[in-house]
Amino acid sequence: xxxxxxxxxxxxxxxxxxxxxxxxxxxxxxxxxxxxxxxxxxxxxxxxxxxxxxxxxxxxxxxxxxxxxxxxxxxxxxxxxxxxxxxxxxxxxxxxxxxxxxxxxxxxxxxxxxxxxxxxxxxxxxxxxxxxxxxxxxxxxxxxxxxxxxxxxxxxxxxxxxxxxxxxxxxxxxxxxxxxxxxxxxxxxxxxxxxxxxxxxxxxxxxxxxxxxxxxxxxxxxxxxxxxxxxxxxxxxxxxxxxxxxxxxxxxxxxxxxxxxxxxxxxxxxxxxxxxxxxxxxxxxxxxxxxxxxxxxxxxxxxxxxxxxxxxxxxxxxxxxxxxxxxxxxxxxxxxxxxxxxxxxxxxxxxxxxxxxxxxxxxxxxxxxxxxxxxxxxxxxxxxxxxxxxxxxxxxxxxxxxxxxxxxxxxxxxxxxxxxxxxxxxxx
Amino acid sequence: xxxxxxxxxxxxxxxxxxxxxxxxxxxxxxxxxxxxxxxxxxxxxxxxxxxxxxxxxxxxxxxxxxxxxxxxxxxxxxxxxxxxxxxxxxxxxxxxxxxxxxxxxxxxxxxxxxxxxxxxxxxxxxxxxxxxxxxxxxxxxxxxxxxxxxxxxxxxxxxxxxxxxxxxxxxxxxxxxxxxxxxxxxxxxxxxxxxxxxxxxxxxxxxxxxxxxxxxxxxxxxxxxxxxxxxxxxxxxxxxxxxxxxxxxxxxxxxxxxxxxxxxxxxxxxxxxxxxxx
Numbered sequence: 001x002x003x004x005x006x007x008x009x010x011x012x013x014x015x016x017x018x019x020x021x022x023x024x025x026x027x028x029x030x031x032x033x034x035x036x037x038x039x040x041x042x043x044x045x046x047x048x049x050x051x052x053x054x055x056x057x058x059x060x061x062x063x064x065x066x067x068x069x070x071x072x073x074x075x076x077x078x079x080x081x082x083x084x085x086x087x088x089x090x091x092x093x094x095x096x097x098x099x100x101x102x103x104x105x106x107x108x109x110x111x112x113x114x115x116x117x118x119x120x121x122x123x124x125x126x127x128x129x130x131x132x133x134x135x136x137x138x139x140x141x142x143x144x145x146x147x148x149x150x151x152x153x154x155x156x157x158x159x160x161x162x163x164x165x166x167x168x169x170x171x172x173x174x175x176x177x178x179x180x181x182x183x184x185x186x187x188x189x190x191x192x193x194x195x196x197x198x199x200x201x202x203x204x205x206x207x208x209x210x211x212x213x214x215x216x217x218x219x220x221x222x223x224x225x226x227x228x229x230x231x232x233x234x235x236x237x238x239x240x241x242x243x244x245x246x247x248x249x250x251x252x253x254x255x256x257x258x259x260x261x262x263x264x265x266x267x268x269x270x271x272x273x274x275x276x277x278x279x280x281x282x283x284x285x286x287x288x289x290x291x292x293x294x295x296x297x298x299x300x301x302x303x304x305x306x307x308x309x310x311x312x313x314x315x316x317x318x319x320x321x322x323x324x325x326x327x328x329x330x331x332x333x334x335x336x337x338x339x340x341x342x343x344x345x346x347x348x349x350x351x352x353x354x355x356x357x358x359x360x361x362x363x364x365x366x367x368x369x370x371x372x373x374x375x376x377x378x379x380x381x382x383x384x385x386x387x388x389x390x391x392x393x394x395x396x397x398x399x400x401x402x403x404x405x406x407x408x409x410x411x412x413x414x415x416x417x418x419x420x421x422x423x424x425x426x427x428x
Numbered sequence: 429x430x431x432x433x434x435x436x437x438x439x440x441x442x443x444x445x446x447x448x449x450x451x452x453x454x455x456x457x458x459x460x461x462x463x464x465x466x467x468x469x470x471x472x473x474x475x476x477x478x479x480x481x482x483x484x485x486x487x488x489x490x491x492x493x494x495x496x497x498x499x500x501x502x503x504x505x506x507x508x509x510x511x512x513x514x515x516x517x518x519x520x521x522x523x524x525x526x527x528x529x530x531x532x533x534x535x536x537x538x539x540x541x542x543x544x545x546x547x548x549x550x551x552x553x554x555x556x557x558x559x560x561x562x563x564x565x566x567x568x569x570x571x572x573x574x575x576x577x578x579x580x581x582x583x584x585x586x587x588x589x590x591x592x593x594x595x596x597x598x599x600x601x602x603x604x605x606x607x608x609x610x611x612x613x614x615x616x617x618x619x620x621x622x623x624x625x626x627x628x629x630x631x632x633x634x635x636x637x638x639x640x641x642x643x644x645x646x647x648x649x650x651x652x653x654x655x656x657x658x659x660x661x662x663x664x665x666x667x668x669x670x671x672x673x674x675x676x677x678x679x680x681x682x683x684x685x686x687x688x689x690x691x692x693x694x695x696x697x698x699x700x701x702x703x704x705x706x
Contacts, residue, residue: 073556074560077556077560124608125608126529128527128608129523129526129527129532130529132519132522132523132612133520135516135519136516136517136519136520136579137520139516139572139575139576140542140576140580142557143547143572143575143576143577144542144576144577144579144580146553147547147553147554147557148542148545148550148553150550150552150553150557151549151552151553154553216443216447219440219443220440222436222440224433224437225440225441225444231444233689234447234448234451234452235447236692237452237685239688240684240685240688240689241455241681241685242636242680242681242684243637244639244655244658244659245658245677245681246454246681248658248659248662248673249454249457249458249674249677250454251662252461252662252670252673252674253454253457293450293451293454301692350544356548356639356640357637357639357640361639361659381546381548384549384551385640388551388552388555394552398552401549401550404549405545405549408544409544412540413541416540
């Protein structure tokens with residue numbers, strides 16, 4: 001309290017208390033324009049958003065009470081909107097309190113209060129980053145943050161085909177969906193079989209494409225290989241063709257009745273056609289082959305870039321020391337390449353973890369397997385799509401989305417914690 | 429020594445040859461199919477005997493096929509997404525790179541986490557929100573979702589590059605009396621052209637190649653983008669109209685591949701820069 005006594009006046013306290021109604025504190029501080037605009041803004045806020053806040057917050061708690069009149073899902077949406085608006089409102093309110101207190105403090109210190117012109121300059125200088133960020137930020141809030149919040153909340157409801165507005169209401173069920181996925185046999189078995197295939201797929205397909213890319217880059221980069229330019233152009237081709245086109249073309253090639261693989265290639269060697277589209281194991285092999293085909297050029301191009309930047313002096317020094325070719329490869333080339341492309345590798349794994357296109361476009365996640373509601377090659381993301389679009393299991397899909405996001409975010413945070421640049425002062 | 433070299437080179441060329449076959453065979457097969465007479469592939473061959481352009485003609489006949497619309501839609505959506513992304517991302521990245529404001533650190537962290545969750549993961553929410561706002565089956569809705577999804581990742585990419593442009597430049601301009609906007613447009617942005625090109629390329633390619641968001645939002649055939657349209661063409665009558673599909677695929681693959689190969693250097697350097705800094 002002794003600190004308070006050192007001031008003769010207590011404008012800061014008065015201003016702070018008056019600011020409980022935004023604007024009054026500023027008026028008290030004789031900043032008429034600012035105070036008036038704060039007052040008008042908060043009045044407008046309540047006038048415009050009163051209904052939304054009222055209905056939204058009520059809806060968020062109850063999710064509606066009368067079928068046909070109350071649409072639970074719309075209420076949920078309004079509820080989230082109300083929350084977002086409320087967060088912005090609270091932010092403004094805190095700013096108002098802080099502003100009144102600070103100006104009061106400088107009055108107590110007998111510092112001059114900034115004039116309208118100075119306030120304007122201040123607003124422009126401090127507000128500029130906020131001003132130019134706001135369009136991108138708002139868009140982000142509505143198309144990225146909003147959907148994430150929605151899914152987060154949906155995971156705790158029973159929204160599905162049988163609880164589907166407007167005829168039925170949706171209710172909060174807390175953790176029932178999570179419990180179901182781990183307790184109910186059908187869900188548990190499907191979840192773990194999908195999860196294990198997702199992991200196997202991510203690991204095997206990514207590793208193949210990375211290994212092939214590095215291997216080809218190294219052998220093409222040998223000094224005495226002729227025609228490097230044409231070889232490199234051809235090797236980049238699978239990356240240059242849009243992936244969805246290639247995948248659909250492969251789907252045609254692997255087709256069991258007219259596809260070229262069975263008819264022309266296996267037929268040429270006198271072999272029987274294989275059930276590429278109807279046996280899960282063959283579909284899986286085909287998928288991994290395709291992803292390797294699609295993904296290696298990227299790694300190939302990056303590795304080639306790294307190889308060309310390795311100084312020849314290193315190899316010459318190694319030759320002088322009597323190192324064999326293999327030793328040079330193992331101790332110079334490989335460590336340098338892996339070090340340079342390591343950050344990209346992790347993004348390759350996360351990309352394949354969520355590689356919806358290849359799974360869905362090739363065979364729709366199929367073939368179907370009896371006893372589970374996911375296809376034989378469904379990965380988590382395509383299973384979520386199937387649950388949403390074909391069987392209307394919205395709340396289960398939302399729950400799975402949350403589980404998937406937790407996995408992805410955990411891996412990513414672990415990765416970025418290890419990245420040096422993240423710890424640099426200026427980065428953040 | 430000579431002999432060893434010979435063996436190594438032969439092996440290298442052999443591997444290259446096998447890879448050539450594996451890479452080029454599917455491409456040759458689809459090009460061949462597109463010239464095959466008839467609708468199905470039974471009895472077709474890679475080098476068709478009675479090559480025909482009929483399938484290409486059919487694609488451009490708007491009474492028989494929506495292909496031309498899909499092409500225009502895809503280009504429209506991709507170009508607009510690219511434009512908006514570049515503008516918004518320049519602003520956000522510039523703010524994060526040059527200003528120290530309240531909430532900056534939390535904002536950067538949020539962007540980092542958001543870029544990891546693919547925005548189509550929340551596809552139910554996107555679908556319901558679009559229905560509510562009547563943006564379903566419109567390209568505007570699609571573009572908004574794409575642009576929003578592009579912001580976090582590209583902001584980080586561009587911020588990393590802007591951080592390398594010396595701050596002394598804008599400080600001296602400020603002393604000379606340049607305002608915020610002037611510094612942004614006349615000093616920093618011209619120096620950032622390489623990364624703007626990379627962001628533009630990324631934000632063009634991503635919507636062009638996207639299937640999942642477009643397939644959720646677009647409902648009528650005329651509004652489809654190429655990825656959705658081509659898939660429907662195949663899924664609806666697989667086999668029955670495969671040669672038409674093949675012609676459609678060739679018409680997408682060839683221009684994009686040429687475009688890609690000519691910009692490829694840019695692409696790789698941008699990715700390496702972003703990768704090591706991100």
